[in-house]
Amino acid sequence: MAKCKYDWPEAGQRKLIGKRISRVTGPAMASGQAKYSYDINRPGMLYARLLACPYAHAKIKSIDTSEAEKLPGVKTVRIIQRVGTEIQWAGDEIVAVVAEREEIAEDALRRIKVEYEKLPHIVHEEDLSQVGDRAKPAAEQRTGDPDAAFKDPDAVISEGYYGLPVIIHCTPETHGGVAEWVDAENLRVWISTQNVSGLPPQIAETLGTPVTNIQALCEYMGGGFGSKFSPDRWGIEMARLAKDVGKPVKLMLQREHDSMVAGARPSYFAKIRVAAKKDGTLTGWESDTWGTGGPGGATLPPIPYVLNVPNQIKRHTSVATNVGPARAWRAPGHPQACYLTMTALDDLAAKLNMDPIEFLMKNLALAKPREQIYRQELQKAAELAEWTKNWHPRGDKSPGPIKRGLGVSIHTWGGGGHNSLCNVAIHPDGSVEITLGSQDLGTGTRTVIAITAAETFGLPVEAVTVNIGDSKYPPSGGSGGSTTVGGVSGSTRRGCVDALEQLFAAVAPGLGVPAEQLEAADGRIQVKGDAAKSLTWKQACAKLGVKSVQVQGKNPGPCQLGSSGVGGVQIADVSVDTETGIVKINKMVAVQDCGLIIDLKTAENQCYGAITMGIGYSLFEEKIMDQVTGRMLNPNLDSYKLAGIGDIGEIVVHMMTGPGYDDRGVIGLGEPPVIAPGAAISNAVANAIGVRVPTLPLTPAKVLAALAKGGIA
Amino acid sequence: MSWKKDKVRKPAKPNEALTRRDFLQGAGVAVSGGLLVGREPAIAASPDEKAKVLGPEAVPITLRINGKAQKLTLEPRVTLLDALRNHLDMTGAKKMCDRGTCGACTVILDGKAVYACSVLAIAAQGKEILTIEGLAAGGKLHPVMTAFVEHDAHQCGFCTPGFVMASKAFLDKNPNPLQQDVEEGLGGNLCRCGVYVGVRQAALDAAKARLGEKGGKAHGKV
Amino acid sequence: MQAFEYANPTTKEEAVRLLANQWGEAEILAGGTDSLSLMKDHVSTPRRVVSLQAIKxxxxxxxxxxxxxxxxxxxxxxxxxxxxxxxxxxxxxxxxxxxxxxxxxxxxxxxxxxxxQRPRCWYFRAGYGLLARDDGKALVPEGENQYHAILGNSGPAYFVxxxxxxxxxxxxxxxxxxxxxxxxxxxxxxxxxxxxxxxxxxxxxxxxxxxxxxxxxPPAKGTKMAIYEVRQREALDYPLAAAAVVLRLDGKTVKSARVVLGHVAPVPWPAPEAEAVLVGKTISEAVADEAGKAAVSKATPLSKNAYKVQLARVAVKRAILRAAQGGA
CATH class of the missing domain: 3.30.465.10 (Uridine Diphospho-n-acetylenolpyruvylglucosamine Reductase; domain 3)
Structure with missing residues (x-):
């Protein structure tokens, strides 16, 4: 392929890309200077609170806000959902209050009287026999000849039950923000969002305010994981409230409210049969799945996952429940599909008396087009986990109650770059600015942009100013689907190459060469092959006179700067206390590809973080609902259990780079490494104790119950 | 919370059950923050000191934050965290769980790490309060912060100030920790993005750097 | 949090005078780690908070x-x-x-x-009262009782x-x-x-x-003691079951023993059955296990917490073995 002008520098030429570089936002974060939407305090700002419905399913019979309105300091009380509305989940918002201080707003809520007619609710879905007409079966899907595959007398068939419950996003910064009407027509909102550029159109539509009059800001945001793409009802309400009271209004969800309503990952449960030949070749898949994502139910997850098993029957039942609705949870559908598939296959491998890595290797032809990548990654992961030394067939036979086991899982994701526009400015004083309506969720967006620009201009990272988090900037896509790094690096690279051309044009006459003969390197603009003929960056920029170079960069665009599709392999090494059922992580190994890595340090950190989150949902996390009251019982962080610093063991991350990887261009990484931990950890536990613990999280109760049914042996 | 199974009582009228209802009258009038400020050690007060009951309305409060006295008028129910964030615009300490669990609001009170969400502002009078803003005074990063940056011990960064403050207090007490000590010493902080690997390394490294300055010998990363 | 008046007495006499003679009116503020959360959750709605922090x-x-x-x-x-x-x-x-x-x-x-500190029972924390009832119906027996009591749980209290x-x-x-x-x-x-x-x-x-x-x-000279907590997470997390053991030995023979379980009943739960097993014996894995078994012999688990019987048994066994090995 002919060299295209925007192409990434060749491996040997890269000064910054692919190195371990500390994120540019680090000092602001570590020193507490970073301002999140929750931290925005505006002059005269008032505080809003929301009254939520305590019932999982109810009709509003009456609302009396008079006592609240009388309370001194209360500025407005606004009914969000009117009498007669049918509420579908506990925590749904009924009334909003604005007061001078947060405490008064809270007092006011408690003076509001709402009468409900309670309606029957369902909040549990694992036992399908109890959900009645909430179950909506979908049409059976068939491919190939599954009947023949399962009837084959030589087939080895494994059958099992697997599942994982609803968990929540639990973003560190709850949902919400601050709304301020700059004047009668113009609204400014600071919202904790993954979608700065996409917010004004959504707000405009609901409020009936022109998009042009709305500015959304989000300089720093405290975690989204897929739950913060929309302004949500509270985002709209805070704008309305701010208009009503003529003052800026802060409306942040309280933690327990956030836990109930602002993000859930659908559950899935499954009865699965898989068939293989005696040599391990997969021949058939049969699954009956069901799950819920709240009132909307849950669609069939992408199973069988990664390995496209020939001859399938899939039956799925969506269950509508009165649980706060699902939102995209980091790699939507994949952690669940991966868990269901890789546990079922692991059980089949055990039945075949095969090493699960060997079993996966045997079937990699079903993982096209990433067969070779998985092969390399499995080998690397096995090496890092010392698989040959540490793995044993199911059931650790060593004495004592502590049993050790290893488990493996593989995953995939897309991660192609989204649409992104950016403005690149080179100023006569030598300063450089990249400006775009993106956001940094903690994935390192600013850092990636700064590195891309610095690499292109031959400057240090600190020389680049990155402006993001403002919808008035050139629009960039929402940060979902691991699309951001691909998007913003593409637009930035193209914009910077074009901007540099303009700078070269301004500088070339002085250096007495055509612009094409110039290059930017080491803080200088120099003649290719004749570094003696050069100007410092600053001197070069001074040649611009009084006019900055202003160029728009775009993704997608000419030249292949990114692509889509990654693989990953994870191995869990665990110890199980068979007397208490407690699972401890000894070590997690993650081998991951994501094309050309811009910043190795933040990329590795994405893997560390995703695995930590994966340990959390494998061992601890569950949205626990009470069927009688219809309420979430563990909405606070003492009872919704996140993994802590002592729970993660050793985490080893290996990023696949070099030929065959770098040349795919930039691909996103935010989601893929969170997919595999569930299956890897569950498989490791099965390997340790000799029996499958069917559902996540792997609590002592479930581990002991599985052991009671038989184990080790 | 607003959707609690609600058995709220009527808002207060002076209450017969309280043993000394006279304390209710004029509370906050005869009282000034000065009575409480400098209370350490105990002020000499007769058992019948009426002015010992403050509020429920806002009362003058003086907090000593990062070496500076801050005068506020707050209801007794206002937590130190809300005082910092809502009344002083010191937003480094974050509100994440607001239930004394996650550590995002960690500040250092008289040398000890505490959850600012679980301290009443009124009760923090007379104590030295160190917040993240005070730890990065003059725009210079504290060595713990530098170590956090170096080891990328943050992603979204929302829990980071709490982790930095907890680490600072931990290292003051445990200058030469092993990894297991770090895991126990930072067991009161939670992160959702999952940056514990970086935090572990940052804490160990910050200790090492400090010991290096003092000519001590660090355990290193164990 | 509901508004309250705040008192900061410097003597215990003063403190007591500032308290109310019935529950719910005034609450004590000690460290604040639990009481503030209870007030934020409106589980506790005192009109006066009496801090004990200034009472030397x-x-x-x-x-x-x-x-x-x-x-x-x-x-x-x-x-x-x-x-x-x-x-x-x-x-x-x-x-x-x-x-x-x-x-x-x-x-x-x-x-x-x-x-x-008040119980962690999530029904209690959600406002259903200490006995976790909704419209007079006990929520725990048929509900999410995985962390509730396995002993002393004949009702109406089920918290631990x-x-x-x-x-x-x-x-x-x-x-x-x-x-x-x-x-x-x-x-x-x-x-x-x-x-x-x-x-x-x-x-x-x-x-x-x-x-x-x-x-x-009392002085504990000459005793061997240990506790064992079964806790799912290494970080801040309430134990699922715990046991404390204090042994007085005569040579290798147990002269007397105290065994108390935690997090398994509405009160800390003494286990005389386990103590009876230990007295007169030399501690061994088998003896400790037998004592653990005895400690939970009267357990009456609820629908979702049978596993805690096993955890309590193991906690007792391990606490005994650790105590015998020389203490905590």
Missing amino acids: ELRGIEFKPATGLRLGAMATLSELIESAAVRREYPALVEAAEGVRSPQILNMGTVGGDLC NPSSLAPALIALGAKVRVFGPQGTREVGLDKFFLTPASDDQRECDLKANEILTDILV
Whole structure:
């Protein structure tokens, strides 16, 4: 392929890309200077609170806000959902209050009287026999000849039950923000969002305010994981409230409210049969799945996952429940599909008396087009986990109650770059600015942009100013689907190459060469092959006179700067206390590809973080609902259990780079490494104790119950 | 919370059950923050000191934050965290769980790490309060912060100030920790993005750097 | 949090006068780690909060070989952990406190607060009352009872006592001093915790206008002691089951034993059945296991917490083995 002008520098030429570089936002974060939407305090700002419905399913019979309105300091009380509305989940918002201080707003809520007619609710879905007409079966899907595959007398068939419950996003910064009407027509909102550029159109539509009059800001945001793409009802309400009271209004969800309503990952449960030949070749898949994502139910997850098993029957039942609705949870559908598939296959491998890595290797032809990548990654992961030394067939036979086991899982994701526009400015004083309506969720967006620009201009990272988090900037896509790094690096690279051309044009006459003969390197603009003929960056920029170079960069665009599709392999090494059922992580190994890595340090950190989150949902996390009251019982962080610093063991991350990887261009990484931990950890536990613990999280109760049914042996 | 199974009582009228209802009258009038400020050690007060009951309305409060006295008028129910964030615009300490669990609001009170969400502002009078803003005074990063940056011990960064403050207090007490000590010493902080690997390394490294300055010998990363 | 007036007495007499004579009107503020959360959740809605933080006589930790240990109710858990005497004489108490794991809670939380903290029962915390009832119906037996009681759970209380220190203190024969309008009274800690029969009763023998002032622990010289907590997470997390064991040995033979379970019943749960197994025996894995089994022999698990029977049994066994090996 002919060299295209925007192409990434060749491996040997890269000064910054692919190195371990500390994120540019680090000092602001570590020193507490970073301002999140929750931290925005505006002059005269008032505080809003929301009254939520305590019932999982109810009709509003009456609302009396008079006592609240009388309370001194209360500025407005606004009914969000009117009498007669049918509420579908506990925590749904009924009334909003604005007061001078947060405490008064809270007092006011408690003076509001709402009468409900309670309606029957369902909040549990694992036992399908109890959900009645909430179950909506979908049409059976068939491919190939599954009947023949399962009837084959030589087939080895494994059958099992697997599942994982609803968990929540639990973003560190709850949902919400601050709304301020700059004047009668113009609204400014600071919202904790993954979608700065996409917010004004959504707000405009609901409020009936022109998009042009709305500015959304989000300089720093405290975690989204897929739950913060929309302004949500509270985002709209805070704008309305701010208009009503003529003052800026802060409306942040309280933690327990956030836990109930602002993000859930659908559950899935499954009865699965898989068939293989005696040599391990997969021949058939049969699954009956069901799950819920709240009132909307849950669609069939992408199973069988990664390995496209020939001859399938899939039956799925969506269950509508009165649980706060699902939102995209980091790699939507994949952690669940991966868990269901890789546990079922692991059980089949055990039945075949095969090493699960060997079993996966045997079937990699079903993982096209990433067969070779998985092969390399499995080998690397096995090496890092010392698989040959540490793995044993199911059931650790060593004495004592502590049993050790290893488990493996593989995953995939897309991660192609989204649409992104950016403005690149080179100023006569030598300063450089990249400006775009993106956001940094903690994935390192600013850092990636700064590195891309610095690499292109031959400057240090600190020389680049990155402006993001403002919808008035050139629009960039929402940060979902691991699309951001691909998007913003593409637009930035193209914009910077074009901007540099303009700078070269301004500088070339002085250096007495055509612009094409110039290059930017080491803080200088120099003649290719004749570094003696050069100007410092600053001197070069001074040649611009009084006019900055202003160029728009775009993704997608000419030249292949990114692509889509990654693989990953994870191995869990665990110890199980068979007397208490407690699972401890000894070590997690993650081998991951994501094309050309811009910043190795933040990329590795994405893997560390995703695995930590994966340990959390494998061992601890569950949205626990009470069927009688219809309420979430563990909405606070003492009872919704996140993994802590002592729970993660050793985490080893290996990023696949070099030929065959770098040349795919930039691909996103935010989601893929969170997919595999569930299956890897569950498989490791099965390997340790000799029996499958069917559902996540792997609590002592479930581990002991599985052991009671038989184990080790 | 607003959707609690609600058995709220009527808002207060002076209450017969309280043993000394006279304390209710004029509370906050005869009282000034000065009575409480400098209370350490105990002020000499007769058992019948009426002015010992403050509020429920806002009362003058003086907090000593990062070496500076801050005068506020707050209801007794206002937590130190809300005082910092809502009344002083010191937003480094974050509100994440607001239930004394996650550590995002960690500040250092008289040398000890505490959850600012679980301290009443009124009760923090007379104590030295160190917040993240005070730890990065003059725009210079504290060595713990530098170590956090170096080891990328943050992603979204929302829990980071709490982790930095907890680490600072931990290292003051445990200058030469092993990894297991770090895991126990930072067991009161939670992160959702999952940056514990970086935090572990940052804490160990910050200790090492400090010991290096003092000519001590660090355990290193164990 | 509902608005309240705040009192900051400097003597216990003053404190008691500032309290109300019925529950719910005034609440005590010790370390604040639990009480503020309860108020934020509107589980507790006092009109007055009486801080004990300025009462110097409630602080302090003193040990005398002849009389034993005095823990001021307002001594913090950190102070307990850092006390050389406690570390030397009562290692199980240090271990129990360290189990809390959060330095912030250790720094703020007090010994008295640990004993008087309210149950973690999620129905209670969600506003369904101490007995977790909705429209008169008990929610726990058919509900999410995975963390609830397996002993002493015939109703109407199903929560578990959440104290970290109580099992070890009871095993050590501790008593508490309570100060009220009538002066000081002493109560054995084993008698201090109560199983409420109605929603307006509390789970300890403290009247609304009384405060806990001291915890007195007899000398433990010559004993071997240990605790064992089964906790799912390494970080701040309430144990699923715990056991404290104090053994007095004659050579290798157990002369006397105290075994107390935690987090399994509405009160810390003494296990005389386990003690009976141990007395006269030499500690071995088999004996410890037998004692563990005896400790839970009367367990009546609910629909979702049978696993806790096993955890309690293992906690007892492991605490015994650790104690026999020389203590915490």
